[in-house]
Amino acid sequence: MIIDFHVHLFAAGHLPKRWFSSIAAHLAARKPGTVDQNALAQRLEARILDPDAAYLIKDMDDAKVNLVISHPLDYGLALGEPEASMEKIVEHNAALQARHPNRYFSFTSIDPRRPGAPEFIRATSRKYGLKGLNLYPPAGFDPASPECMKVCRIALEEDLPVLFHTGGANFPMKPRYGSPHLLGDVQAELPDLKVILGHAGFPYQWDEAITVARRNPNAYLEISQWYKLASRDYPKFAAILAEATSEVGADRVLFGSDHLTGPGMANSKSDLVSWIDCIRRLPEENARFTAADVDLILGRNAQRLLKLEGVPLA
Numbered sequence: 580m581i582i583d584f585h586v587h588l589f590a591a592g593h594l595p596k597r598w599f600s601s602i603a604a605h606l607a608a609r610k611p612g613t614v615d616q617n618a619l620a621q622r623l624e625a626r627i628l629d630p631d632a633a634y635l636i637k638d639m640d641d642a643k644v645n646l647v648i649s650h651p652l653d654y655g656l657a658l659g660e661p662e663a664s665m666e667k668i669v670e671h672n673a674a675l676q677a678r679h680p681n682r683y684f685s686f687t688s689i690d691p692r693r694p695g696a697p698e699f700i701r702a703t704s705r706k707y708g709l710k711g712l713n714l715y716p717p718a719g720f721d722p723a724s725p726e727c728m729k730v731c732r733i734a735l736e737e738d739l740p741v742l743f744h745t746g747g748a749n750f751p752m753k754p755r756y757g758s759p760h761l762l763g764d765v766q767a768e769l770p771d772l773k774v775i776l777g778h779a780g781f782p783y784q785w786d787e788a789i790t791v792a793r794r795n796p797n798a799y800l801e802i803s804q805w806y807k808l809a810s811r812d813y814p815k816f817a818a819i820l821a822e823a824t825s826e827v828g829a830d831r832v833l834f835g836s837d838h839l840t841g842p843g844m845a846n847s848k849s850d851l852v853s854w855i856d857c858i859r860r861l862p863e864e865n866a867r868f869t870a871a872d873v874d875l876i877l878g879r880n881a882q883r884l885l886k887l888e889g890v891p892l893a
């Protein structure tokens with residue numbers, strides 16, 4: 580069984596214009612003089628639109644992924660409001676959850692600084708049966724700030740796990756709010772909250788992520804983005820993951836990809852297949868891993884955490 584704990588799906592108007600111009604600037608800087616930054620920004624959006632999840636479901640079928648957890652994003656306060664409101668964006672993801680039963684599950688999401696954020700989380704999770712809450716602190720808030728703690732308390736009351744983005748963030752987001760250590764402050768106040776360290780501090784804060792997660796049985800390391808390391812230095816990736824599983828436990832590590840789909844993402848399918856293979860090969864690479872660990876990481880842990888045991892597998 581394979582559960583991809585971390586994907587995103589976008590329809591037109593879900594992302595602020597500045598998100599695309601920032602990515603274009605980043606890509607252009609890597610190849611100076613060869614890329615027309617403005618033209619690239621214009622093209623980027625069409626490449627990652629997959630409004631009815633057709634590309635995503637195809638990629639899942641090809642990679643034998645049973646189900647995914649989709650994470651709506653609220654970048655509006657950081658980058659300027661996109662055309663679609665968070666109500667519309669969450670509603671869109673909820674509609675896909677209804678249209679693709681047992682394959683597509685969504686979290687709810689909102690920037691905790693928005694007025695009415697706690698009520699929004701309670702209302703959307705109940706109305707649509709959403710599985711958790713996604714928060715993106717590098718948009719400009721401390722996870723342990725009063726606003727964020729308020730929404731975390733709602734999540735705890737509603738029994739929703741909370742995935743926090745941790746680790747690096749693209750400019751002009753604020754990476755210091757992605758520090759895993761800040762989640763230690765959240766856990767000190769709310770030890771029963773199920774906290775998922777999204778990306779487990781990738782690329783350079785994995786030791787902080789382990790430090791936070793190792794002594795709290797309700798903390799989970801989610802390893803999306805780590806394919807970037809696994810594909811370039813597999814022994815190093817396996818060694819870091821072995822360190823994580825021995826300190827935190829293989830039962831608290833979650834497979835994820837951060838997969839994006841759409842007409843311009845032709846290679847993303849093969850990345851997903853290769854990334855899953857990197858997990859399957861772990862026992863061959865490093866004696867600390869067993870076949871049972873692989874099963875836990877690829878799906879069993881997510882199944883248990885999200886109470887999906889009764890879901891028939893596609």
Ligand SMILES: [Zn+2]
Nearest residue numbers: 585587650837
């Ligand atoms: Zn993501």
